[in-house]
Amino acid sequence: MANVNVRKLVKSFGDATVLRGIDVDVRDGEFLSLVGPSGCGKSTLLRMIAGLEPISAGDIVIDGKVVNGLAAKDRDIAMVFQNYALYPHMTVRENMSFALEMRGLSKAEIAASVASAAAILGLEALLDRYPRQMSGGQQQRVAMGRAIVRDPKVFLFDEPLSNLDAKLRVQMRTEIKDLHARLGSTIIYVTHDQLEAMTMADRIVVMRAGVIEQIGTPLDLYDRPGNSFVGSFIGSPAMNLVRCTVAGGDTGPVCVTAGNQILARLPVTKQVAAGATVDVGIRPEDLEVGASGPHAQVVVVEPTGPETQVTASLDGQIVRLVVKGRSSLNRGDKISLRTDSEKLHIFDAETGTRI
Amino acid sequence: MLRGLRTPDPTRRTENYFGPAMVLPALLGLGLFQFYPLVSAVLNSFRTFNAFTKRPTGWAGWNNFIEIFADDVFRNAVLITLIYIVLMIAIVVPMALGLAILIDKRMRGTALARAAILGALASSEAVAALIWNQLYEPGTGLFDAILKSMGLPEQPFLVSGPHAIVSIVVMTAWKDVGLPMLIFLGGLQAISPQLIEAAALDGASSWRIFRRITLPLLRPSLILAIFMVTVAAARLFTPIILLTQGGPDGQTTNVPFYSYAQAFEFSSPGTASASVMFMMVILVGITALQAFVIRDSNDGGRR
Numbered sequence: 001m002a003n004v005n006v007r008k009l010v011k012s013f014g015d016a017t018v019l020r021g022i023d024v025d026v027r028d029g030e031f032l033s034l035v036g037p038s039g040c041g042k043s044t045l046l047r048m049i050a051g052l053e054p055i056s057a058g059d060i061v062i063d064g065k066v067v068n069g070l071a072a073k074d075r076d077i078a079m080v081f082q083n084y085a086l087y088p089h090m091t092v093r094e095n096m097s098f099a100l101e102m103r104g105l106s107k108a109e110i111a112a113s114v115a116s117a118a119a120i121l122g123l124e125a126l127l128d129r130y131p132r133q134m135s136g137g138q139q140q141r142v143a144m145g146r147a148i149v150r151d152p153k154v155f156l157f158d159e160p161l162s163n164l165d166a167k168l169r170v171q172m173r174t175e176i177k178d179l180h181a182r183l184g185s186t187i188i189y190v191t192h193d194q195l196e197a198m199t200m201a202d203r204i205v206v207m208r209a210g211v212i213e214q215i216g217t218p219l220d221l222y223d224r225p226g227n228s229f230v231g232s233f234i235g236s237p238a239m240n241l242v243r244c245t246v247a248g249g250d251t252g253p254v255c256v257t258a259g260n261q262i263l264a265r266l267p268v269t270k271q272v273a274a275g276a277t278v279d280v281g282i283r284p285e286d287l288e289v290g291a292s293g294p295h296a297q298v299v300v301v302e303p304t305g306p307e308t309q310v311t312a313s314l315d316g317q318i319v320r321l322v323v324k325g326r327s328s329l330n331r332g333d334k335i336s337l338r339t340d341s342e343k344l345h346i347f348d349a350e351t352g353t354r355i
Numbered sequence: 356m357l358r359g360l361r362t363p364d365p366t367r368r369t370e371n372y373f374g375p376a377m378v379l380p381a382l383l384g385l386g387l388f389q390f391y392p393l394v395s396a397v398l399n400s401f402r403t404f405n406a407f408t409k410r411p412t413g414w415a416g417w418n419n420f421i422e423i424f425a426d427d428v429f430r431n432a433v434l435i436t437l438i439y440i441v442l443m444i445a446i447v448v449p450m451a452l453g454l455a456i457l458i459d460k461r462m463r464g465t466a467l468a469r470a471a472i473l474g475a476l477a478s479s480e481a482v483a484a485l486i487w488n489q490l491y492e493p494g495t496g497l498f499d500a501i502l503k504s505m506g507l508p509e510q511p512f513l514v515s516g517p518h519a520i521v522s523i524v525v526m527t528a529w530k531d532v533g534l535p536m537l538i539f540l541g542g543l544q545a546i547s548p549q550l551i552e553a554a555a556l557d558g559a560s561s562w563r564i565f566r567r568i569t570l571p572l573l574r575p576s577l578i579l580a581i582f583m584v585t586v587a588a589a590r591l592f593t594p595i596i597l598l599t600q601g602g603p604d605g606q607t608t609n610v611p612f613y614s615y616a617q618a619f620e621f622s623s624p625g626t627a628s629a630s631v632m633f634m635m636v637i638l639v640g641i642t643a644l645q646a647f648v649i650r651d652s653n654d655g656g657r658r
Contacts (some may be wrong), residue, residue: 099557
């Protein structure tokens with residue numbers, strides 16, 4: 001167990017800079033998730049912590065020690081790869097023993113460690129199988145077994161669930177979270193799936209184009225996204241961003257849509273000059289069909305069972321709302337939208353920054 | 356099944372002949388140029404021949420075989436053939452693996468090196484043998500010149516028997532290393548880089564990664580490469596006839612060269628065929644033995 005500090009980390013491949021000054025502190029025992037769209041640099045950051053990519057500038061500190069020049073094999077870090085990377089010519093037992101053998105442990109010590117790790121993950125029955133004789137979910141579990149048997153300082157996960165089917169993914173998500181709670185280990189977990197990050201992580205680092213957009217607990221990011229990118233990245237279905245102009249109204253400033261409709265009152269806490277352009281962020285679950293309010297036209301109705309997602313066009317902009325239960329709406333229906341102005345997120349249209 | 360329901364298909368009748376008709380040319384060619392010579396070689400090894408007309412004159416039973424086994428030159432040729440096979444495997448397989456690993460690293464100059472190695476493979480055996488003949492030239496050849504410039508004694512590269520065997524093997528290794536190298540390169544590139552990274556994170560040094568991960572995963576390539584080098588070494592002929600003509604004193608004569616000499620110099624198709632047959636049996640035995648020795652004992656290498 002250890003903490004990991006990343007300081008002003010830069011990574012360039014030739015002329016292309018993929019990480020531009022990353023600062024993250026991962027606390028001992030913390031489950032930290034790195035999320036962002038593909039190409040944001042999250043996997044590169046993980047590989048640099050692992051020692052698989054050289055550092056262009058900055059420092060990586062593990063357990064108080066700068067490891068910039070330290071080879072991967074000397075960092076005492078375990079990694080679970082997206083494609084599991086199990087050694088195909090070795091049984092599960094041999095896969096799990098490999099790292100301990102490299103460390104020069106005795107046969108008895110190895111057998112004991114493998115047995116206890118196998119017990120934690122329920123792998124006892126699979127120990128003599130080869131990777132190709134197992135399902136994707138079982139291979140995933142073995143990959144984790146290979147990591148925990150070493151009791152490393154830090155666990156790294158690189159999109160470990162993306163090759164599993166949806167049902168298994170939900171199950172493994174729970175299992176990994178439970179495993180973390182039991183082992184209390186430091187985990188850095190890369191995913192492009194914000195839902196995985198939201199459900200599992202203690203804290204989330206949202207990255208885009210080589211920079212960190214925001215670091216915070218899942219609900220922090222959900223409730224107070226620092227900019228419109230984080231707002232629309234975290235949460236599913238994604239937050240609506242409606243481009244509006246601020247105008248003075250009878251009871252205070254209001255947000256006016258492109259079609260000159262008043263979307264909502266500007267929250268009283270927000271200080272925006274009249275005439276300014278803003279993006280109004282509204283979570284789909286904070287938007288409802290009301291008796292009055294701006295008019296929109298229903299485009300698509302998607303029932304999911306417990307709720308119904310309605311996609312509508314508001315003055316040419318697409319907005320989504322989540323309606324509890326069943327909905328009698330149909331394509332083409334005219335509706336009025338209602339929202340609580342205290343639940344709005346207001347972003348500067350130019351910079352995307354939260355106001 | 357459901358025959359009555361099937362719509363009649365006007366093309367069906369012709370299709371019955373279409374398939375075999377398409378296979379026929381290949382079958383004919385194969386029969387004419389592959390099976391007929393093989394069968395006739397088997398038959399010839401049990402026949403007597405007229406030395407002048409080279410026409411079969413009757414059946415010899417096992418006499419052709421008895422005759423060649425009684426021949427010191429043949430017994431020596433079998434030994435020499437085995438030496439060629441052992442030397443070629445010992446030199447070419449590790450060299451091909453080493454070169455494949457270097458080329459797989461994609462360092463500067465890799466493209467040039469690969470082109471050079473494949474160039475040697477593509478070049479004509481006869482041209483290569485002539486070039487190497489000049490390199491091996493006593494006194495004036497490049498190798499002797501290098502030795503002389505370093506103050507070392509000249510070497511009888513093609514004149515002494517043991518030297519000549521090594522000289523032939525070195526030339527053949529230079530020329531033929533490309534094919535097993537390509538096999539290893541393909542094998543290396545089929546290994547997921549994540550496996551290597553996973554092993555590095557597991558604390559394995561480069562050597563142990565090679566020994567415990569790369570090499571076992573290369574097993575199919577290794578089997579194929581050893582098989583191909585064995586067959587090529589057992590059939591070694593052009594360099595021998597061009598560099599040493601089997602000499603000095605038969606000391607570089609292998610079975611193919613012996614067969615050639617029996618057939619074309621001693622006009623004895625019977626003993627020539629018998630030696631070819633014997634070599635074939637030996638080759639089947641050797642490759643079967645290799646397959647057994649390096650077989651995948653736990654069947655785990657298959658992906």
